[in-house]
Amino acid sequence: MSTLEIDAVTKRFGALETLKGVDITLESGEFLVLLGPSGCGKSTLLNIIAGLLEPSGGDIRIDGRSMRKVHPKNRDIAMVFQSYALYPNLSVARNIGFGLEMRKVPKAEREVAIRKAAEILQIEPLLERKPAELSGGQRQRVAIGRALVRDPKVFLFDEPLSNLDAKLRTEMRTELKRLHQKLKATIVYVTHDQVEAMTLATRIAVMREGQVEQIGTPREIYDNPASIYVAGFMGSPPMNLVEGRISDDGTRFQAEGGGCDFPTPANAIGGLTPGRTVIAGFRPEQLFPTPPAEAKAVTMEVEVVEATGAETLVIGHIGEQTIIASVKPDQAPEPGETVRLNFAPGNIRWFDPESGRALPNE
């Protein structure tokens, strides 16, 4: 239960500028998910929060107190490392209890905590084993266990579920959510998994090359991406981005190369001036097949149809540009067909192709 401020943090490794000024303020009990491609500086940021790396500039504050020159052990954080970082010659039980052991917590108390964590993580039968005798997913759960037994001000998780099978991942995700709701802990969590980000986060920060591209609630990030980059990163499959032009009378959007032509929304926003080129963004699940009699927005030539279970992905092209629609399985077309699709115009996001930023909305 602590606030966490990341204030203008920069980090250089020699000539390489890994973090270029990160500003994030977390209220007590927030669950922040860091999202971003490999190498964008997520682990580096966690290490700086933990005090394992010194920032080149800026400061970390926990509960308003500057962490400059505060040793990691005195920051009261628990961290799950991307590489698990288990002590090789200690048993699973001692690995989990190690932080408590070093902090002189009585043995009986420690054992209760270890049992409880092992139960949550479903690793009770493994408690006496050594890390070398565990699978990757089992090791990862031990690493989580080490954090769970602590009651720190801030939890730092670096891709804690990346190595688990789908079922276990879902279960652990729920456990983490439950834990967060119960402990009201402040958490910073790195993941590449969209579902984890959407379900766990109170806020998501999308990072790009050492900077925060956008920070907001999962819905904000999903519905109102601030840039093409965020739009392309969030959601799987990601948002469709169609390049086109506003007609000279300013009433229609027409895709370059055709195949997509629809009226601009009546409440149209300042940026859609006649004749300008824009990018229209709409999510695959917003598209739906429409009968020939009705108005259509998109005419797609279907190339690939992928059944994923609850939904079927229809991948094809309009003119030169590739788009994806997500439809109900019983509405799925055949490859080679031409389908007519429509969508609610209010759901379209507009981007400036030059800057990549979203055009102001409403």
Place this chain on the structure above:
Amino acid sequence: MSSAWITTRAWLLMLPLLIVMVAVVGWPMVDTVRLSFTDTRLVGTGGEFVGFANYTKLLTSRAFLGALENTALFAVFSVAAEMTLGVLAALLLDQQFRGRAFVRALMILPWALPTVVNAMLWRLIYNPEYGALNSLLTQLGILSEYRSWLGEPGAALWAIVAADCWKNFPLVALIALAALQAVPRDIKAAAIVDDAGPFARFRFVLWPYLAGPLTIALVLRTIEAFKVFDIIWVMTRGGPVNSTRTLSILVYQEAFSFQRAGSGASLALIVTLIVTVFAAFYIAMMRRSGSRA
């Protein structure tokens, strides 16, 4: 190609090497075993078969027991000191500090020196008249008058242990340093976050990575120490009053100074047997660490 032909060809290709090995290693070994059961002298008469007489005489002689004791003392203390110093040096060199690369390179120097050069160097340091050690200790007020470090039976062995240690601890340090650099950064970081003290960090973070390489270094150094010859020969020739006479020195004296080739051969075989036991231990260690990885 049939596998039989591959096998045959492999043997054919190895044949020249095998012949050379038999000629320069195999046959002398066999001949040493034969010699050890005779009273052959280096020059002149002898060569009669005497059974186990050489062995029984040696194993009960004061000279052998004294040499065994000297060898054991030398091996235990020099190896213990080398291991301790080597690990400490490696822990220091594993830290971040300016000029680290230079210090690392410098440290290899004693080990890279030929043993004879090292031994001569230490003879100068221990010199009773103008040696650096005497002048240092008297200037510090620890010593009231100059001593002959290599001339006193009570001091000579320890003086050689120190010289040998100075030469060989860098090897241990290098092995330990390589092991320390293999410790994953995140485990070190985890221990810091977990508030582990220096002792716990050594015990639970570094030691698991050090133990294997250090065991190998320990066995290798012990074998070397048991065979020690050159550094002692250059510094004291086994004296004074045989106080630095080790098994290898005794073999040399027996066979060449006293010209008792038969008896020297049996002593050489005893030393070989002792070292073989260590070597077997070493191979067993290697097997174990190999199967564990």
